[in-house]
Amino acid sequence: MLDLALKTAAASIELELEPVPASQRLSGEPRTGTVALGDFAGSEIGVWEMTPGAMSDVEADEVFVVLSGAGTVEFEETGETMLLGAGDVVLLREGQRTIWTVTQTLRKVYIA
Incomplete structure (x- = not known):
């Protein structure tokens, strides 16, 4: 649980x-x-990082902000690819099947 601040x-x-x-x-x-880092209104807040390479994942409901790095997230169902870079804010939905390809170590702050 987060303190007051x-x-x-x-x-x-x-x-x-x-x-x-x-x-x-x-x-x-x-x-x-x-x-x-803690939780807020029933959601976890944290920091996640991935080094260069590619991996598959099945997403949870999540909002995140990219702090540093670069890469892409490809959505297997649609074939769409989203470029990721510092400052991007992204919303993912539970159950989405994704492929993360990181070209520069990527760090994000997430709420899930």
């Missing part, structure tokens, strides 16, 4: 990165890490 330097939080499981890894040797 929370301030954190999300761009510089140390994250423990682990290899993406083989069942999700599509190319390269991507690693991911997450730290939960």
